[in-house]
Structures are given as structure tokens and as C-alpha cells.
């Protein structure tokens with residue numbers, strides 16, 4: 588049965604304006620980032636070398652390869668900060684690209700769910716019991732954009 592109250596998205600859909608891998612560059616923390624995924628993966632490291640290797644990767648797949656290459660240098664506090672970094676990336680992308688903000692606002696009050704078989708943190712996991720953190724980040728940013736629109740009306 589169709590459920591119009593939910594919107595399922597896939598992380599790997601680079602054509603979806605809600606995805607973290609869509610090519611919508613933005614500037615944040617004094618650097619230019621090709622995608623939100625590049626930014627999030629770079630923030631996994633405090634060391635500037637892997638950060639730069641990820642930032643300058645040609646696409647998100649290459650950025651992911653760089654992330655894996657440097658995996659051992661991963662910052663110890665990542666679990667505590669990852670949601671915040673993803674939120675900053677998505678919010679800044681929406682500030683930079685009005686079409687990104689508008690695509691998010693057009694989802695209305697739908698619950699956004701990242702469908703992922705394997706990821707129980709960013710996605711909903713195979714059985715739907717995952718945290719769906721990426722979906723929550725999108726909904727948080729959507730709420731903030733709405734608040735800002737109300738304030739500036």
C-alpha cells in the first residue's frame with residue numbers, strides 16, 4: 588500500500604537533490620566542498636592530510652576510497668560529532684543553492700527516511716529499525732529553513 592506520509596530516499600542517488608552525494612558545491616570552514624558527502628567524510632579526520640585528500644577527490648566514490656585508505660587515523664570522538672557535521676553540510680548547501688532548499692521544503696511534512704539495507708545509523712536498516720539519522724538531519728534542516736522563512740516574512 589502507498590504511504591504518502593513517508594518519503595524514501597537512497598544515499599547513492601546522485602540525481603536526488605536530497606542526497607548527500609549530489610554535486611552542489613558549497614563553502615564551509617574556509618574550504619570549498621564538492622558535495623556534502625565529501626565534507627562529512629573529511630570531518631572524520633582531524634589530520635589535514637586525509638581531509639585534503641578527501642576534499643579534492645573527483646567524486647564521492649573516490650572520496651570514500653580516500654576515507655578507507657586513511658581509516659586508521661579516524662578521530663576518536665566521531666560518533667559524538669557526526670550528526671552535527673552532516674547537519675552543517677546540508678544546511679550550508681541549502682543556503683548556497685536555493686534549489687536545494689526548495690526541494691527540501693517541497694517535502695512538506697513527510698517523514699524522510701533513508702532506505703539502507705546495511706546502515707543502521709544514517710539509514711533505517713534492513714528491518715526499518717535503524718536510527719535514520721540522515722533522514723532526521725534533513726527534517727531538522729527543513730524545520731530551520733521554515734523558521735527562517737517565518738522570521739523573514
Ligand SMILES: Nc1nc(O)c(N)c(N[C@@H]2O[C@H](COP(=O)(O)O)[C@@H](O)[C@H]2O)n1
Nearest residue numbers: 598607624651669703706708709710721
Ligand atoms: N548509508 C549512508 N547514508 C548516508 O547518508 C551517508 N552519508 C553515508 N555515508 C557513509 O557513512 C560512513 C561514514 O560515517 P559513519 O562512520 O558510518 O558514521 C562512510 O562509509 C560513508 O560513505 N552512508
